Amino acid sequence: MIPHSHPRYYSLSERHALETxxxxxxxHVQGLLAHGRGxxxxxxxxxxxxxxxxxxxxxxxxxxxxxxxxxxxxxxxxAALCPGAVADLAKAIGAKTxxxxxxxxxxxxxxxxxxxxxxxxxIIALTAGGxxxxxxxxxxxxxxxxxxxxxxxxxxxxxPLEDGDRTEALRRMGKRMIAIDLNPLSxxxxxxxxxxxxxxxxxxxxxxxxxxRMRAWxxxxxxxxxxxxxxxxxxxxxxxxIRRGVR
Amino acid sequence: MIPHSHPRYYSLSERHALETxxxxxxxHVQGLLAHGRGxxxxxxxxxxxxxxxxxxxxxxxxxxxxxxxxxxxxxxxxAALCPGAVADLAKAIGAKTxxxxxxxxxxxxxxxxxxxxxxxxxIIALTAGGxxxxxxxxxxxxxxxxxxxxxxxxxxxxxPLEDGDRTEALRRMGKRMIAIDLNPLSxxxxxxxxxxxxxxxxxxxxxxxxxxRMRAWxxxxxxxxxxxxxxxxxxxxxxxxIRRGVR
Numbered sequence: 389m390i391p392h393s394h395p396r397y398y399s400l401s402e403r404h405a406l407e408t409x410x411x412x413x414x415x416h417v418q419g420l421l422a423h424g425r426g427x428x429x430x431x432x433x434x435x436x437x438x439x440x441x442x443x444x445x446x447x448x449x450x451x452x453x454x455x456x457x458x459x460x461x462x463x464x465x466x467a468a469l470c471p472g473a474v475a476d477l478a479k480a481i482g483a484k485t486x487x488x489x490x491x492x493x494x495x496x497x498x499x500x501x502x503x504x505x506x507x508x509x510x511i512i513a514l515t516a517g518g519x520x521x522x523x524x525x526x527x528x529x530x531x532x533x534x535x536x537x538x539x540x541x542x543x544x545x546x547x548p549l550e551d552g553d554r555t556e557a558l559r560r561m562g563k564r565m566i567a568i569d570l571n572p573l574s575x576x577x578x579x580x581x582x583x584x585x586x587x588x589x590x591x592x593x594x595x596x597x598x599x600x601r602m603r604a605w606x607x608x609x610x611x612x613x614x615x616x617x618x619x620x621x622x623x624x625x626x627x628x629x630i631r632r633g634v635r
Numbered sequence: 636m637i638p639h640s641h642p643r644y645y646s647l648s649e650r651h652a653l654e655t656x657x658x659x660x661x662x663h664v665q666g667l668l669a670h671g672r673g674x675x676x677x678x679x680x681x682x683x684x685x686x687x688x689x690x691x692x693x694x695x696x697x698x699x700x701x702x703x704x705x706x707x708x709x710x711x712x713x714a715a716l717c718p719g720a721v722a723d724l725a726k727a728i729g730a731k732t733x734x735x736x737x738x739x740x741x742x743x744x745x746x747x748x749x750x751x752x753x754x755x756x757x758i759i760a761l762t763a764g765g766x767x768x769x770x771x772x773x774x775x776x777x778x779x780x781x782x783x784x785x786x787x788x789x790x791x792x793x794x795p796l797e798d799g800d801r802t803e804a805l806r807r808m809g810k811r812m813i814a815i816d817l818n819p820l821s822x823x824x825x826x827x828x829x830x831x832x833x834x835x836x837x838x839x840x841x842x843x844x845x846x847x848r849m850r851a852w853x854x855x856x857x858x859x860x861x862x863x864x865x866x867x868x869x870x871x872x873x874x875x876x877i878r879r880g881v882r
Contacts, residue, residue, distance in 0.1 A: 406664070421650055421667055421674065427668065428674075428676055
């Protein structure tokens with residue numbers, strides 16, 4: 389166990405969670421590389437949730453509450469890093485929420501391992517198996533596979549740590565995309581409607597909190613908040629912070 | 636196989652090499668995370684060898700040729716990414732060169748796997764086993780373990796992708812340290828005498844080329860080149876490039 393007082397406690401805990409995820413067949417080797425890239429940006433951002441990220445989180449909370457068919461997309465890193473927060477978020481948004489296992493490097497074995505892990509946290513995840521399978525138009529290979537009654541027919545999708553191509557293809561389908569990505573220059577961050585530039589382990593609990601806080605709000609108020617969010621401007625501000633981090 | 640024409644050929648090949656390294660028991664999970672961090676900095680630097688890196692590579696070549704007991708330190712990522720370049724470099728510097736397996740997360744099994752891999756490239760690596768083991772003063776745990784006739788009694792050590800603590804401890808022992816590290820802010824880069832801020836797969840072949848080119852040089856000329864190198868200034872210039880990369 390890593391002592392809580394360790395200055396690098398959070399970062400080391402995340403690495404440990406991903407190592408465990410690897411052993412359980414949840415996390416992919418490429419997921420570790422991706423997390424490493426995220427760590428570098430987190431380091432430059434100061435390993436804190438910026439005001440820009442907070443704004444994006446609030447807008448995301450409003451979008452998720454306004455959605456009629458919201459889906460939380462879960463990959464190997466998300467399942468390893470914050471399965472509890474995924475469960476909390478789904479519960480906070482309400483019964484309309486679906487959680488779907490969606491992998492860049494899809495293998496049925498890994499889909500099953502992730503679904504089993506999520507089940508420990510009370511989540512019955514969609515896995516796009518058999519007759520429930522649909523394909524995202526314009527995407528090649530297994531990356532196109534989604535669940536018919538899940539991502540395929542959703543209106544708002546939260547894609548933490550997702551790939552740019554899929555984000556783009558889902559936007560072409562008319563969906564509102566919310567991304568969590570530490571690299572504001574990534575195609576995912578650039579393509580999403582709302583990009584939360586933050587570490588997922590910090591952003592998810594905050595997102596849960598905001599959803600709970602806004603749950604009693606009227607639709608008009610939620611809409612105003614969601615519409616007032618400017619993703620381009622927010623991303624630019626995040627970039628400036630990273631630039632200042634490189635001293 | 637990844638087609639050579641692919642725009643991300645080098646980056647994908649590296650990831651593939653590390654995945655293979657994992658399967659062979661050469662690369663550690665933490666090495667994948669570290670490589671991911673490097674990828675982020677490489678992306679910001681433009682995935683090219685900068686003029687600053689070229690200067691550092693030339694100074695490093697001079698230092699290695701001037702050394703009486705040069706050692707190339709090899710870890711799991713180095714063994715997976717560029718074992719051939721390690722062999723070429725050792726040969727180019729000459730018979731005085733030692734190659735030593737040196738791991739952050741040392742396990743005898745991984746040391747053996749790496750030594751076996753290096754052997755395929757004609758390298759008989761030191762492994763700090765049994766009676767040949769010595770310890771770096773001031774370092775805790777297995778990270779202190781080095782070979783008596785290798786790093787312990789060396790005068791110049793090339794540590795590609797090394798950790799900051801060990802670089803610092805070895806400098807305290809009076810050794811000249813050459814690092815290859817894509818993060819100019821890392822403690823390794825900050826502590827080394829010469830920090831090559833470049834991707835190891837690009838830097839190593841260039842280092843081999845420079846060593847070959849300078850092999851016929853007189854000592855005085857090599858010394859002048861090595862002494863004229865200013866690491867602090869070089870690191871600052873590399874940081875500026877990264878800053879410009881964050882647009």
